[in-house]
Amino acid sequence: xxxxxxxxxxxxxxxxxxxxxxxGNFIPETLKKPVEDLxxxxxxxxxxxxxxxxxxxxxxxxxxxxxxxxxxxNLTDHLDGAQIWTKVVSDLNGGAHKSLNATVHCLLAKRAGxxxxxxxTGAGYxxxxxxxxxxxxxxxCKIFMGAxxxxxxxxxxxxxxxxNAEIVPVYTGSQTLVDAVSECMRYWVSNCDTTAMCVGSTVxxxxxxxxxxxxxxxxxxxxxxxxxxxxxxxxxxxKLINCVGxxxxxxxxxxEFMHYNKKQVEFIGVEAGGPxxxxxxxxxxxxxxxxxxxxxAMQYVNQDAEGQIEETESIxxxxxxxxxxxxxxxxxxxxxxxxxxxxxxxxxxxxQLVTKFESLNPSLEPSHAFAEAIKIAxxxxxxxxxxxxxxxxxxxxxxxxxxxLGK
Amino acid sequence: xxxxxxxxxxxxxxxxxxPALLTYTVAGDNTxxxxxxxxxxxxxxxxxxxxxxxxxTPIGDGGQIQTxxxxxxxxxxxxxxxxxxxNKFKNRKNSKPLILMGYYNMICRYGENKFLNKCKxxxxxxxxxxxxxxxxxxxxxxxxxxKSVTFVQLxxxxxxxxxxxxxxxxxxxxxxxxxxxSTTGGKLKISPKKxxxxxNSIKKINKSKNIVIGFGITIKTINSLKKADGxxxxxxxxxxxxxxxNNRQNPVTNVTNIVSLLKKRxx
Numbered sequence: 191x192x193x194x195x196x197x198x199x200x201x202x203x204x205x206x207x208x209x210x211x212x213x214g215n216f217i218p219e220t221l222k223k224p225v226e227d228l229x230x231x232x233x234x235x236x237x238x239x240x241x242x243x244x245x246x247x248x249x250x251x252x253x254x255x256x257x258x259x260x261x262x263x264n265l266t267d268h269l270d271g272a273q274i275w276t277k278v279v280s281d282l283n284g285g286a287h288k289s290l291n292a293t294v295h296c297l298l299a300k301r302a303g304x305x306x307x308x309x310x311t312g313a314g315y316x317x318x319x320x321x322x323x324x325x326x327x328x329x330x331c332k333i334f335m336g337a338x339x340x341x342x343x344x345x346x347x348x349x350x351x352x353x354n355a356e357i358v359p360v361y362t363g364s365q366t367l368v369d370a371v372s373e374c375m376r377y378w379v380s381n382c383d384t385t386a387m388c389v390g391s392t393v394x395x396x397x398x399x400x401x402x403x404x405x406x407x408x409x410x411x412x413x414x415x416x417x418x419x420x421x422x423x424x425x426x427x428x429k430l431i432n433c434v435g436x437x438x439x440x441x442x443x444x445x446e447f448m449h450y451n452k453k454q455v456e457f458i459g460v461e462a463g464g465p466x467x468x469x470x471x472x473x474x475x476x477x478x479x480x481x482x483x484x485x486x487a488m489q490y491v492n493q494d495a496e497g498q499i500e501e502t503e504s505i506x507x508x509x510x511x512x513x514x515x516x517x518x519x520x521x522x523x524x525x526x527x528x529x530x531x532x533x534x535x536x537x538x539x540x541x542q543l544v545t546k547f548e549s550l551n552p553s554l555e556p557s558h559a560f561a562e563a564i565k566i567a568x569x570x571x572x573x574x575x576x577x578x579x580x581x582x583x584x585x586x587x588x589x590x591x592x593x594x595l596g597k
Numbered sequence: 598x599x600x601x602x603x604x605x606x607x608x609x610x611x612x613x614x615x616p617a618l619l620t621y622t623v624a625g626d627n628t629x630x631x632x633x634x635x636x637x638x639x640x641x642x643x644x645x646x647x648x649x650x651x652x653x654t655p656i657g658d659g660g661q662i663q664t665x666x667x668x669x670x671x672x673x674x675x676x677x678x679x680x681x682x683x684n685k686f687k688n689r690k691n692s693k694p695l696i697l698m699g700y701y702n703m704i705c706r707y708g709e710n711k712f713l714n715k716c717k718x719x720x721x722x723x724x725x726x727x728x729x730x731x732x733x734x735x736x737x738x739x740x741x742x743x744k745s746v747t748f749v750q751l752x753x754x755x756x757x758x759x760x761x762x763x764x765x766x767x768x769x770x771x772x773x774x775x776x777x778x779s780t781t782g783g784k785l786k787i788s789p790k791k792x793x794x795x796x797n798s799i800k801k802i803n804k805s806k807n808i809v810i811g812f813g814i815t816i817k818t819i820n821s822l823k824k825a826d827g828x829x830x831x832x833x834x835x836x837x838x839x840x841x842x843n844n845r846q847n848p849v850t851n852v853t854n855i856v857s858l859l860k861k862r863x864x
Contacts, residue, residue: 206733216701216728218657220778223755362663363653375656380779382755483702483728484654496675497706499654 193524195449199517200403207396208488210523212516215395216483221375224382229397231302236404245297249408252326253289257281257409259416259577264547272429272570274563275577276550277413279439284319285583286553287406287439292319292388294405296327299386306381308332309388310374312339312367312435313508313555314346314586316390321355329386331355334374338365339507346586364501367435367511371485391436392515395486399516406442409579414446417577426454427574429566432581433558434459434529435472435508437515439581444527452526459518460558462504463531470503472510473531475522484513490522505534505590506554508582532561538594540564541584553582554590602694602722603747604770606644607807607826615863616823617644619809620856621698621831623665624648624682625674626838631848632669635838636686638853640693642860646686647725647829650679650699657727659782665835676707680719687720696723696749709737713744723747725773731764742769749773752808754795765803773829774799776812776822782832785813789821796825816858823863830859 191210194202203209217225235241249255258278266274279287292309299307307329311317317333324331333350337359340347350357358377363369371389378387389398392406417424430447432440440459447455461473471477474490484491484499492500492512504510521527532540537554540561544550552560559578567576584591600608610617620643626632636646651666651674658666679697686692697716704712704726716724724746729737731750738748750768752761753775765772776792777785785792792810800808810822811829822828837855841848 215730215733217730218727218753219730219751220657220753220755220775222730222753222760223757362667368654372654372656376658376780379657380783383778480706482705483700485656486728493702493706495706497703498652498670499702 191520191524193448193526199445199448200400203396209516209520211481212489212519213396213399213487215486216488217395217486218379220379221382224378225395225397227302228298231298232397232401235298235301241297245294248293249290253283253293254281255408256412256416259413259420262548262550265544268547269564269567271568271572272566272574272576273572274567275575276580277409277443277577278550279409279579279581280552280583284315284322285585286315286319287409287442287581288315288390289319289322290408290442291390291402291405291438292316292323294401295320295386295388296323296329298401299329300327302386304329304384304386306330306332306385307388308334308374308377308385310334310367310370310390312336312370312510313506313553313582314339314343314350315508315582317355317357318346318349320388321350321353324355325353332358332377334358334360334370334377336360336364336366336370339367339370342590343507343586344589366502366507368499368502375485391438392441392517393436393485393487393513399487402438403441403445403517406438407445409439409442410444410446413443413577424450424455425573425575427571428454429456429458429574429576431458431460431559431563431576432579433509433555434461434475434514434518435511435555437518439579441515441517443579448526457521457527458562459527459529460562461529461531462506462509462558463533464503466533466535468503470501471531472502472504472512474512474514475518475529476531487516489513489516489519505537506558508553508555509558530562532558536561541591542595550580551584552580553584554587555582556580601745601747601770603645604807606694610644610827616825617809617827618642618860618863619645619647619827619829620834621647621649621829622834623651623662623669624679625651625669625672626665626835627668627842627848628672629674629678629682633682633685634849635852636682637689638849639856640691642856643693645694645696645827647696647698647831648683650676650697650703652700652703655700655727657780659780659832661782661832661836661839664839676703680715683721684719694722695720696725697721698725699727701726701729709740713740713746716746717744721746723749723771725749725751731767735767738767738769747771751775752799754778761799762802765806768806770807772806772808774808774810776810776814779812781812783813785818789818792822793824816855816862819859820862828863
């Protein structure tokens with residue numbers, strides 16, 4: 191397995207939809223046709239200048255792209271090592287990168303003549319953004335969400351309801367993201383003739399991985415320009431640190447830097463290690479989970495010896511997923527990216543430190559990435575540039591933060 | 598080449614001028630022992646038994662089968678138990694052809710070859726893998742054939758004509774037609790007449806293939822579809838097990854009653 195140059199990574203799959211050993215289309219027969227229709231539509235529109243103009247128009251004028259790229263001066267001084275920079279992707283309309291994918295899916299659904307769109311959500315951001323975009327583009331929207339997540343991410347649920355979306359609580363299994371995705375796919379099996387489906391991350395059957403990766407790559411497109419503007423060139427030592435759940439923000443944060451030498455531009459993915467003393471985690475890449483099929487794609491996934499998908503545990507609903515994007519599995523095996531995990535406690539500590547020194551309010555998901563940055567920065571030289579994707583705003587976490595930190 | 602037990606079962610039904618009755622139950626639902634007892638007990642009315650190996654992230658199953666699957670997994674059912682159930686069932690005198698049905702990750706984890714060897718050893722006659730559609734299943738289907746295990750291809754109302762022809766071309770002696778856009782156990786949302794119309798247009802392509810219809814079939818609807826080669830009832834049975842447990846009744850008796858009724862409706 192090797193990454194090819196000059197071809198976008200999302201297009202480096204074989205004719206069966208596999209990036210190396212990962213990906214594919216493990217779906218019921220009923221979904222073959224809608225998946226094929228979506229594939230044809232997407233491959234046509236991504237070459238269509240008018241469609242691209244439309245996408246760029248909404249990214250810029252509605253979502254507020256480009257988002258800021260700023261230096262965290264105080265945190266840099268405090269850690270006294272590498273420079274700490276962040277891309278404040280949470281500036282986007284809605285407060286997270288999920289709005290990029292949601293917007294593209296709604297634009298595609300409109301072109302396909304669909305009146306309804308459904309989606310899954312964990313932290314509630316994918317659901318909030320989809321409901322927001324659906325409202326903007328006149329689509330009726332249903333969001334599938336685990337009952338446990340509905341309880342712990344109330345602010346985002348309120349936002350979804352305000353956007354007139356119906357939230358469908360999912361009570362099966364662990365009542366989190368994994369079950370929400372399953373239920374959403376089941377709903378699509380039954381309603382694929384009238385309804386479009388948006389998978390909330392770079393997971394699922396091949397085409398959903400591609401559409402999401404294509405959409406979130408906007409982040410690195412902006413970042414590449416901003417870094418060149420700031421430093422005049424790409425720094426000799428640049429590390430791009432991002433949390434990894436399904437992997438949509440990290441893939442988007444890295445994509446345009448894919449072909450730089452990894453010694454110059456290192457990718458560090460931080461998975462959710464779960465509570466410090468718990469055996470459960472949501473870090474299949476870090477803890478060597480076996481390859482298996484989840485939600486239509488071959489990937490590293492937490493599973494038992496029988497092939498049952500294992501329950502995960504993380505303070506961060508957005509990272510609380512037993513599998514991970516086939517793109518990240520591929521990046522791991524080709525050694526282009528390095529993966530590690532942060533525990534719940536480390537993420538909370540990072541959140542406290544960042545908010546103490548900076549006027550930035552990263553949600554629990556990017557707090558995992560900040561935890562890794564805080565860990566490595568003091569050991570690195572001052573000409574090393576660490577850039578963290580602050581991909582979500584902590585507004586949605588206010589109940590958890592209050593409970594855990596008393597604020 | 599010898600004729601497979603599955604083909605023989607269809608032949609017998611054709612002689613009796615009725616569709617084959619196929620049932621679906623989940624291995625280990627609600628216990629390992631009970632699920633074997635259910636198989637043994639319904640065997641006398643059923644022509645082919647489908648037995649589900651439960652997976653905890655099923656993307657094609659409706660509520661009733663999900664409930665049955667979670668119940669079985671919660672009770673600790675393992676692949677080795679499932680093969681044991683099959684083995685015991687097949688060793689009885691009047692057992693029927695048996696098809697295992699489930700999701701690919703379980704097979705993948707067990708190891709494709711090891712899984713098929715075990716299938717052959719315990720007497721599994723066919724396999725349905727919900728999330729391994731054509732053409733991705735071509736290699737695996739060939740492996741099945743080598744072990745005399747029928748790989749059952751699925752067709753759906755969304756499958757294009759062109760694709761249907763290719764799938765039929767690669768199919769073995771039984772094909773499963775999904776009646777409507779639904780997960781298992783949905784309410785019939787199109788008329789039986791329309792389902793049979795679709796069914797007949799598929800049947801015309803190759804009359805020698807045995808095509809069964811499944812999804813949404815209950816005591817109420819089964820009679821209206823009896824022109825098909827075979828009819829599968831799954832969720833209605835799983836639901837009967839759920840009801841029996843809730844009412845503290847014996848699921849074996851209740852399921853047997855419902856299956857004998859189903860049989861009457863198509864005889």
